[in-house]
Amino acid sequence: MALRRPLRAGVRRARLPALERRRTPAARAARRPDLGGHQRDPAPDREPRAGASRGRGDAALTAARAAPVQARSAHGARRPAELDLRPLLVPRSVAVVGANDRPGSYADTVLRNLERAGFEGDIWGVHPTRDRVHDRECVPSVLELPEPVDALVVAIPAPKVPAVIADAVERGCGGAIVFAAGFGEVAEGRELERELREVALAGGLPVCGPNGNGVVSVGSRAPLWGDSAPPLRPGRVAMVSQSGNVAVNAIGSRRGIDFHTLVSTGNQAVIGAGDWLAALAELEGVGAVAMFCESDDDGARLAEGLARCAERGIGVAVLKVGSSRAGARSAAAHTGALAGDQRVFRALIEEAGAAWAADPHDLLELARAFAEPRARPRGDGGLRRRAGTPAPGHRPQAGPGRRPGGRVEGPAGRRGGM
Structure with a gap:
């Protein structure tokens, strides 16, 4: 089985070393137990059981929701071949279920984020x-909304979520974001997650989460985010993270990275990381994507997303939990999920032209470098130079962190061609 489409001429397997290393802000404290906040992160169990397959189909989620039904989920629900993620990535209207003005609640935080960002939609x-x-x-229910909204933010406790998702399908909403924990990451919530998945897939409704932090569309001024979102300047770096804490720390880091979009995928009950990657590749202005993965996801969908990025000249950097033996043991002990065969996963990533990151710092710096047009590979296999950089043919002297021939030692002994 082919893992990827052939890359166009001139696309290299880019492996750039990290440019700098700084500590990211400390992870947020768990809170809001009414929505399962005490069960969120770090690295919550994203799988119903160790090694369980999610059973997604092979197509990426970028076309109309009315696409023909082809595949089944792991729990038997039939899945539309393609879903449209643009309503969540570029929303024009938003509704917040559970709207309140209680400080610290998810609903209050989202409404304040939208107001502070200057969201121009309804x-x-x-x-x-x-x-x-x-x-x-406010309206009493989703069914009484004046019109179907692009993005429905569901900020209520887990037991009530499937019914709201069913109402969203009936009302014709574009997609939903579910913050609540208490689903497949805990034994007592697995049946609830199965119900949510089946309702969403039966209605062709894309759902981000549950147990995630949501989506931030910087250009659309739409921070549908479960934490307070600081003012962000639109840029070319997108991020897809299964860990809410990693995404929160990325937003709060002082690295000078201008983000395009951030997605915290959570349990990935309906939409996986590969699906988000393929959808981001279709958006204007994305130059690079940083992916933080806690599970192997669906290989075919991930390969499709990587292929789309390669075809469009979008650099991709990937960090996978459990890459080391210690990390794999930690992931298995903490989440109950198998980290997967790292050699196979890494082979897929690198064969598709993406870069393998050593740690979260490396991940963000790789993405920032890829998003810089002057740092992208040229068709002749070289790198575009900034003004003042050595001319072609210049051979730097060997020194600390440098090897003869112009190769720079990267993290964990990796070497990147310069």
């Missing part, structure tokens, strides 16, 4: 007893 609240929240009109 915003509604959904609450059975409130008429207005944060000066926004």
